[in-house]
Amino acid sequence: MHQAFADRICRSLANAMREQPFGPDTVVWTVSGHMFAAYTTHGHGLSLRMDAFAAYRLVDQGRATAPPELSGEGWVLLPWETPPEELRIHIEASYLLVRSDGNGTFAEYAPAEGDEAE
Numbered sequence: 001m002h003q004a005f006a007d008r009i010c011r012s013l014a015n016a017m018r019e020q021p022f023g024p025d026t027v028v029w030t031v032s033g034h035m036f037a038a039y040t041t042h043g044h045g046l047s048l049r050m051d052a053f054a055a056y057r058l059v060d061q062g063r064a065t066a067p068p069e070l071s072g073e074g075w076v077l078l079p080w081e082t083p084p085e086e087l088r089i090h091i092e093a094s095y096l097l098v099r100s101d102g103n104g105t106f107a108e109y110a111p112a113e114g115d116e117a118e
Contacts, residue, residue: 002080003027003039006046009091010037016095026069029095036098037091040069045079046087048094 010016010029016036019028029037038047047067050058055076058064067077078090 002046003041005084006037006039006087006091009088010095013092013095031095031099034098036094038067038070043077045077045082046091047075047077048090049098050074050076050090050094051097054093 007018007027010018013031015031017030019030020026021028025041027039027041028035036049039045047070052073055064055074058076058078059066063082064076064078067075078087082090
C-alpha cells in the first residue's frame with residue numbers, strides 16, 4: 001500500500017521513470033537519468049534525495065534516518081509511517097531538487113500530457 005502510494009505520486013511527475021536496475025526487489029525513480037526516490041520491496045521506507053540542511057534536520061528530529069543502501073550526503077530514509085501528505089511533499093521536493101540543474105533553473109523538460117506550457 002505504501003509503495004503504491006509512492007509510485008502513484010512519482011508517476012504523476014513529469015518525465016519521472018520507474019526502473020529496477022538492481023533487480024526485482026528494488027524500485028528506483030529517476031528524472032533526466034538521475035535518481036530522486038528509491039525503495040526495496042521489503043524495506044521500511046522510501047529513500048529520497050534532499051538538500052543537506054533538510055536531510056540533517058529530518059534526521060536530527062528523528063523523522064528520518066540515513067538509508068543503508070545509499071551513501072552520500074543528502075539521502076534520507078523516510079519510514080512508511082510518515083503521514084501521506086508529508087511523504088508527498090518530500091517526494092515532490094526531491095524530484096524538483098534532482099531535476100534542477102543546480103543553478104536555480106530547471107533542466108530541459110517536456111511537459112507531461114495535460115500540463116500546460118506557460
